[in-house]
Amino acid sequence: MPEKFKFAFMPSASCGGCEIAVVDIDEVILKVAELADIVYWPTALDFKDKDLEAIPDGGITVGFFNGAVRNDHDVHHAKQMRRKSQVLVSFGACAQMGGIPSLGNFWTTEELAHRMYDTVPSVVNPDGTRPQLKYDAPEGELTLPRAMDRAYALDQVVDVDYYLPGCPPQVKWIVAAVEAVAKGELPPKGTVIAGTKAVCDECPRERSEEKQVTEFKRIHLVENDPEKCLLEQGIMCCGPATRDGCEAACVVAGQACRGCFGPTDNVNDMGAKLASAIASIVIADTQAEADKILDKLDDPAGYFYRFGLARSMLGVQRGERKDGDE
Amino acid sequence: MADNFEPKIVGLLCTWCAYAGADLAGTSRIKYPPNVRSIRVMCSGRVDPQFVLDAFAHGADGVLVSG
Numbered sequence: 001m002p003e004k005f006k007f008a009f010m011p012s013a014s015c016g017g018c019e020i021a022v023v024d025i026d027e028v029i030l031k032v033a034e035l036a037d038i039v040y041w042p043t044a045l046d047f048k049d050k051d052l053e054a055i056p057d058g059g060i061t062v063g064f065f066n067g068a069v070r071n072d073h074d075v076h077h078a079k080q081m082r083r084k085s086q087v088l089v090s091f092g093a094c095a096q097m098g099g100i101p102s103l104g105n106f107w108t109t110e111e112l113a114h115r116m117y118d119t120v121p122s123v124v125n126p127d128g129t130r131p132q133l134k135y136d137a138p139e140g141e142l143t144l145p146r147a148m149d150r151a152y153a154l155d156q157v158v159d160v161d162y163y164l165p166g167c168p169p170q171v172k173w174i175v176a177a178v179e180a181v182a183k184g185e186l187p188p189k190g191t192v193i194a195g196t197k198a199v200c201d202e203c204p205r206e207r208s209e210e211k212q213v214t215e216f217k218r219i220h221l222v223e224n225d226p227e228k229c230l231l232e233q234g235i236m237c238c239g240p241a242t243r244d245g246c247e248a249a250c251v252v253a254g255q256a257c258r259g260c261f262g263p264t265d266n267v268n269d270m271g272a273k274l275a276s277a278i279a280s281i282v283i284a285d286t287q288a289e290a291d292k293i294l295d296k297l298d299d300p301a302g303y304f305y306r307f308g309l310a311r312s313m314l315g316v317q318r319g320e321r322k323d324g325d326e
Numbered sequence: 327m328a329d330n331f332e333p334k335i336v337g338l339l340c341t342w343c344a345y346a347g348a349d350l351a352g353t354s355r356i357k358y359p360p361n362v363r364s365i366r367v368m369c370s371g372r373v374d375p376q377f378v379l380d381a382f383a384h385g386a387d388g389v390l391v392s393g
Contacts, residue, residue: 272375279375313379 005036005061005181008052009091010081011043012074013101013151014067018092019043021168022064028175035182036061052080060084062181064164066091068101068310069152073145082158087186089177093167093260095154096192098310100167102151103302105309109147153310163192167260167307170194170246194245198264199257203239203248205229211281216296219256230256231281236303241273260307269313271304333387337364338373340393362390369393 011019023029023044032038038045039060040052063085069078082088093099104112117125135142154160164173177193180186187193195202207229217234224230230237230251238259239251250257263270278297284290297303305312339345345366351358367373370393378389 267376269376269379272379275375313376313383 006039006059007032007036008038008040008055008060008063008081008085009043010040010052010063010065010077012065012067012077012095012154013070014092014094014099016043017168018066018094021092021166021171021174024168025171025174028171028178032178035178052077052084055084057083058086060086062087062089064089064091065095065154068094068098069148069154069157070101071145071147075148075157078154078157087161087181088154088158090154090160090163092169093165093262093307096163096165096311097262097308098151098153099307102153102308102310103306105150106301109149113147151310156310161189162187163190165192165194165243165261166246167258170249173245192243192262192265194243194261196265197244199239199242199244199246199248199251199261202244202246203229203251205248205251208232212283213278213281213293214283215293218298224254226254236278236297238270238274238304238306240277241267241270258306259304262308262311270308271301271312271314274304275300333361334385335362335388335390336381336386337362337390337392338367338370338377339364340370341366341368342393344370344392367393 009019009022019041025032039055040047042048060081063081065078065081065088067074069075090096094101098105107115113130117123117130118128131144133144133146162177164177166173173193180193200207206227211229211232213231213234215234216236219230219235222233222235224233224235231239235256237251237256239248239257241263242257242259243261243264246261248257259270259274263273267273278294278300282290282293284293294300301314305314337344337348339348345364348364370391373391378391381389
């Protein structure tokens with residue numbers, strides 16, 4: 001029998017949902033176990049930092065990294081995983097594009113800390129106490145990781161080979177990725193292992209030729225027609241700019257697409273693309289009318305960049321991007 | 327230095343009107359400052375917000391959409 005593959009799963013700034021998705025592959029996990037040894041998976045098994053440390057460089061066949069990179073400890077883990085993995089897979093929306101943690105990039109780290117430790121209504125902190133990076137406990141020195149200036153996507157910190165998108169990634173694409181590894185039929189580097197079109201292409205809801213929106217409504221405040229395109233009903237849906245491969249799961253379940261698979265190959269800034277999509281369907285004769293309609297669209301920046309602010313151009317300093325980038 | 331600031335402006339010009347206008351300025355030998363880098367688009371309706379963001383990200387100081 002040939003030597004088994006070695007898999008490792010590394011959590012970072014994430015909610016844990018990605019790891020649940022791994023367990024969600026049900027009986028396929030037995031096939032994975034047949035195929036590979038799991039050499040590091042602290043969420044599911046009792047692994048410690050020193051266990052990862054002990055793995056030689058290149059000793060992991062495929063490393064799966066989920067979560068954004070938010071503090072210096074995450075950076076350390078990302079670099080470690082890169083060194084020790086022959087193939088590094090960015091697993092889930094946060095690793096791919098910054099995800100929910102990167103929504104914090106609209107503010108500075110100091111502003112976030114001020115909100116968190118001073119002004120949240122449920123916080124009582126008259127002395128303005130903040131967590132300290134170092135504390136001398138009787139048992140020895142305790143340390144905390146330092147939060148960086150913002151959240152980063154994994155590929156903004158280290159080189160990434162493949163991307164499994166989604167919040168969380170879909171079982172069928174995880175299986176497809178594992179099968180590709182098993183057969184040794186890996187796609188070109190940088191491939192996003194999912195569909196190549198937009199969610200609208202997979203969406204079973206009926207669309208008319210001409211979308212016309214005269215009012216935006218929030219999805220929980222109206223009853224939506226399950227047969228008709230949500231956007232046409234004035235419900236903001238990220239389908240037009242989002243990569244497919246999820247079989248429009250949210251839309252089928254009656255929820256609008258939130259864009260977790262990230263932009264399609266032709267889109268380099270999801271928010272800009274969605275702004276463009278919205279601009280082409282809003283029917284207004286005057287600027288005032290358009291403003292009135294768009295005012296009803298709550299928190300467009302948060303909605304359009306829900307999963308991808310770290311990867312968007314909004315986070316780019318002027319002139320930072322060089323020719324040849326994307 | 328502030329007095330010598332020369333902005334870089336990206337002009338996204340519609341081929342049928344604004345670009346034709348820029349062309350006419352050229353053939354009429356009317357001078358205009360070289361700060362505008364014109365990019366011809368087939369219609370200003372073709373301009374995507376991504377173009378504008380991309381221009382700024384590449385170092386433009388201003389973006390002019392004309393058409």
